[in-house]
Amino acid sequence: GENVEQHPSTLSVQEGDSAVIKCTYSDSASNYFPWYKQELGKRPQLIIDIRSNVGEKKDQRIAVTLNKTAKHFSLHITETQPEDSAVYFCAASADNDMRFGAGTRLTVKP
Amino acid sequence: DGGITQSPKYLFRKEGQNVTLSCEQNLNHDAMYWYRQDPGQGLRLIYYSQIVNDFQKGDIAEGYSVSREKKESFPLTVTSAQKNPTAFYLCASSRTDRETDTQYFGPGTRLTVL
Numbered sequence: 001g002e003n004v005e006q007h008p009s010t011l012s013v014q015e016g017d018s019a020v021i022k023c024t025y026s027d028s029a030s031n032y033f034p035w036y037k038q039e040l041g042k043r044p045q046l047i048i049d050i051r052s053n054v055g056e057k058k059d060q061r062i063a064v065t066l067n068k069t070a071k072h073f074s075l076h077i078t079e080t081q082p083e084d085s086a087v088y089f090c091a092a093s094a095d096n097d098m099r100f101g102a103g104t105r106l107t108v109k110p
Numbered sequence: 111d112g113g114i115t116q117s118p119k120y121l122f123r124k125e126g127q128n129v130t131l132s133c134e135q136n137l138n139h140d141a142m143y144w145y146r147q148d149p150g151q152g153l154r155l156i157y158y159s160q161i162v163n164d165f166q167k168g169d170i171a172e173g174y175s176v177s178r179e180k181k182e183s184f185p186l187t188v189t190s191a192q193k194n195p196t197a198f199y200l201c202a203s204s205r206t207d208r209e210t211d212t213q214y215f216g217p218g219t220r221l222t223v224l
Contacts, residue, residue, distance in 0.1 A: 006152075032211055032212075034212060034213070036215075041218075041220075042217070042218075043200065043215040043216060043217050043218055044153070044200070044215050045215075046212060046213075046214070049212060089152060089153065093211055095211075096141055096158075096160065096204060096206055096211045098143075098155075098211070098213060099155075100145075100152045100153040101152055102151060102152040103150075103151070103152050105150075
């Protein structure tokens, strides 16, 4: 089955800096890669996603890149703000079988 | 994700008791999922269902049971056989079209064993 690895497990940046979170996956059949943001005690919220026919997608300060050959994808957050502080999860899905990474706790220091 | 509700928000269980967590959605989604989240960890799949009256075990199904009698509802029972049930439980739903399989999550139920 699919195995998703996510790095780093914790990330601390200064406000205004960029943050990058990386994930790798094992199943070449995976074709959908969402990213979720989870604040403490809350539900995971979808922030951006990408499908395997696209290499990069951007939404304001958030971007995701996908390298299908290498089986890795990354989340990029630019101009970070304190409200970006949360746990971020990547996931990889093939035919609705979704597997999640272990999460990255991002702290943005003001 | 506002169309998925879970109840209760907090649940306390005595050892040896079975408890049932509710999950309802009004998004007309075919697929529903249950995940368990432990502190500082990711989401682990317990059970999923892609159609009414059918469900499959996920990675950690032991000690749990589900039913899917209605499209809108996917209750999870935590049985006394689950040795370490204290965790945050998340329900999710999605369409089953190949091009639209985004999962949307409910607000979660925090279960504590006393």
